[in-house]
Amino acid sequence: MTAAFDILLCVMILGTAGAALFLRDPLAAIVFLIVLGNLLGLAWLTLDAVNVALAEIAIGAGVTGVLLILARARLVALGDNVVCEPMPLWARLGAIALCAGFTAVLSCVVLSITPDSGLTARIEALMPRIGIENPVTGVLLAFRAYDTLLETFVLLGALVAVWSLGPDTAWPHPPAALRIFDPGLRSVAGAFGRVLLPMALVMAAYLVWAGSDLPGGAFQAGTVFAGGLLLAAIGGAIGLPRADSPALRLVLVLGPLVFLMIGLAGAVLGRFLLFPDGTAKMLIVTIEYALAASIAVTLALLVAGSPATPDKQD
Amino acid sequence: MPDVFMLAAILLLATLGVALMRAVRGPGRIDRIMAAQLVGTGGVGVALVLGAARNAPAMLDAALIGTLLASVAVSAYVRGRTVGQPETGGPGRADEAGRSE
Amino acid sequence: MTWLDYAVIVLLFTGVFFYAAGSLGLVRFPDASSRLHALTKADNVGLGLVALATALHWGSPAIAAKIFAVWLFAIMAAGMTAQLLARTAKDDDEARDPP
Amino acid sequence: MDLPVLDHLFALTGALLVGLGLCGFIVLRHPLRQLLAVNVVGAGIFLILGGLGRGGSGTDPFPQALVITGIVVAVALTAFGAAMILRVAAEPAPENRQAGEDAGETR
Numbered sequence A: 001m002t003a004a005f006d007i008l009l010c011v012m013i014l015g016t017a018g019a020a021l022f023l024r025d026p027l028a029a030i031v032f033l034i035v036l037g038n039l040l041g042l043a044w045l046t047l048d049a050v051n052v053a054l055a056e057i058a059i060g061a062g063v064t065g066v067l068l069i070l071a072r073a074r075l076v077a078l079g080d081n082v083v084c085e086p087m088p089l090w091a092r093l094g095a096i097a098l099c100a101g102f103t104a105v106l107s108c109v110v111l112s113i114t115p116d117s118g119l120t121a122r123i124e125a126l127m128p129r130i131g132i133e134n135p136v137t138g139v140l141l142a143f144r145a146y147d148t149l150l151e152t153f154v155l156l157g158a159l160v161a162v163w164s165l166g167p168d169t170a171w172p173h174p175p176a177a178l179r180i181f182d183p184g185l186r187s188v189a190g191a192f193g194r195v196l197l198p199m200a201l202v203m204a205a206y207l208v209w210a211g212s213d214l215p216g217g218a219f220q221a222g223t224v225f226a227g228g229l230l231l232a233a234i235g236g237a238i239g240l241p242r243a244d245s246p247a248l249r250l251v252l253v254l255g256p257l258v259f260l261m262i263g264l265a266g267a268v269l270g271r272f273l274l275f276p277d278g279t280a281k282m283l284i285v286t287i288e289y290a291l292a293a294s295i296a297v298t299l300a301l302l303v304a305g306s307p308a309t310p311d312k313q314d
Numbered sequence B: 001m002p003d004v005f006m007l008a009a010i011l012l013l014a015t016l017g018v019a020l021m022r023a024v025r026g027p028g029r030i031d032r033i034m035a036a037q038l039v040g041t042g043g044v045g046v047a048l049v050l051g052a053a054r055n056a057p058a059m060l061d062a063a064l065i066g067t068l069l070a071s072v073a074v075s076a077y078v079r080g081r082t083v084g085q086p087e088t089g090g091p092g093r094a095d096e097a098g099r100s101e
Numbered sequence C: 001m002t003w004l005d006y007a008v009i010v011l012l013f014t015g016v017f018f019y020a021a022g023s024l025g026l027v028r029f030p031d032a033s034s035r036l037h038a039l040t041k042a043d044n045v046g047l048g049l050v051a052l053a054t055a056l057h058w059g060s061p062a063i064a065a066k067i068f069a070v071w072l073f074a075i076m077a078a079g080m081t082a083q084l085l086a087r088t089a090k091d092d093d094e095a096r097d098p099p
Numbered sequence D: 001m002d003l004p005v006l007d008h009l010f011a012l013t014g015a016l017l018v019g020l021g022l023c024g025f026i027v028l029r030h031p032l033r034q035l036l037a038v039n040v041v042g043a044g045i046f047l048i049l050g051g052l053g054r055g056g057s058g059t060d061p062f063p064q065a066l067v068i069t070g071i072v073v074a075v076a077l078t079a080f081g082a083a084m085i086l087r088v089a090a091e092p093a094p095e096n097r098q099a100g101e102d103a104g105e106t107r
Helices: A002-022 A026-046 A050-077 A089-112 A120-129 A135-143 A145-164 A183-210 A218-234 A246-269 A280-304 B002-025 B029-054 B059-069 B072-080 B093-099 C003-028 C032-058 C061-096 D004-027 D031-052 D061-090
Strands: none
Touching: A002 A026, A002 B002, A002 D004, A002 D031, A026 A050, A026 B002, A026 B029, A026 B059, A026 B072, A026 D031, A050 A135, A050 A218, A050 A280, A050 B029, A050 B059, A050 B072, A050 D031, A050 D061, A089 D004, A089 D031, A120 A135, A120 D061, A135 A145, A135 A218, A135 A280, A135 D061, A145 A246, A145 A280, A145 D061, A183 A218, A183 A280, A183 B059, A183 B072, A183 C061, A218 A280, A218 B059, A218 B072, A218 D061, A246 A280, A280 D061, B002 B029, B002 C003, B002 C032, B029 B059, B029 B072, B029 C003, B029 C032, B029 C061, B059 C061, B072 C061, C003 C032, C032 C061, D004 D031, D031 D061
8 A cells, every 4th residue: 555655656756747847838837846846745754754844845835836936927027038049859869868878877776775774773872962852853953063054054155146146236125025016916915924924933933842852943944934934925914124134134144153153162162063961952952943043034035036126126 | 544544645646646637738827826736735635644644743744834835836826927017906917928828 | 443443434535535526626627717616615625524534543632733723724725825816817817808 | 565666666766857857957948947957856866865765764864864954955046046047037138138029938
């Protein structure tokens, strides 16, 4: 029964991916990418990787969809003048053959590796030392904390890069407003956004709090809250901040900063990112709350895009 | 009992596959968005059933996130189709240009 | 198998039936408004029944409350998206008429 | 059903996704479609990581952690890509302009 479910799911994932790539209507392609995100979330659930499933569903359903739908709408509004010459047929066929060969090789490589639980046992053995029970959070914030710290810098860097793409006249105005223009539609979406935003906040807080022992954590919480922020912004319940607002800047760097300070405090005690015995859980939860806030705001602003000149607010 | 839940999950997934036919065929944009919405709620159902089959309460959180954010894509679509038009009504340029496809 | 298990099975598959009805409506109905009607109603009855079945199966009040929250959010989201999409579909229909 | 391939089911699906996405990335010419293709490749790589980490005692938390950070970085870079495409489209430079009527097509 489980095998039949897995096979059906994998077939649907592949079909959806094919549709996302090769359907002619671009909106249909984006819709299928959203569906792919949902199905991948289910795949992670069947793999018992609930931590990943939470992130995938929140990103796939909440953030990537909005990002791509808005990007496409803005592109069409600009006239969509990006030059894209179609490839000649022989080049296409060659590319398809090449990719088929590559896929065959990759499949053989995959088949030659026996799936196993890898480091599960060793990580489980180390978990009591940090006093939390979710091994994924343990890996993210204790065993591989360095990676996670640098990753938060990558997120911040991506936002800086997106901001730097705005026209000179736009800085430091907010990005183009996300709210729906039609007043009737906006009142519907706005009322819902006002209800949903606090619920998303509660859910995000719960995910961080639960994340030390159950599936959940800063990344999942941040993406859920980012989805809530986006919905509220689309409904016009919240506006978008100016890029030079001090409060915004503080929230953006809060997570990486708290992480870095705690890491440096560890360096004073002996090693960078050392959590002294007995305080590990408290420090991890502190870092996670700060990170979740920063990730949520960063993701929401990444979706909103570059600063826009005030008279061209679309 | 787990087998019963897995059977229900398989049937739900097959149902979603049927709904996806509408997303492939269209014809309107709105049909595709509706199909995506259905897959969203269907996915939540599958997550609930899988959680019961595996005895994993954490999967309920996945269902909760799925429902919380199911409507975000729809509102983005409604927002996106009015890009580039003035504050008062009427379908916008984005939609007109898109209809030729 | 207790009577509770049978109740769970009946609710579960009735829910699946409503999901299937919603999908069929989405595929078979002729225009966007009637498809929307099929989608927003059948779908949420389906989810409600599946949620009830799983809640009974778990048999724990805390988990039942969480499942209830799932269903509540779904209903609220369906109400909002149905309104948005219905108004959008109406605009599209009007726009399609020759001026 | 006890086929050996079932152990590799998700990893193989991931490999196929990588192939599909790569093919789409080369064949599709519109940058927004290429952005979608990159996302599909990313999803495939994540599935390979997850599928190969699944053994008798659950899924390895280590690749799970990698995939979670990967998902978040992927969405950040997708946003950056989308912003770059929009910037190129907004630029009035002649080499980006296509003279003629096929503007408005997103393919």
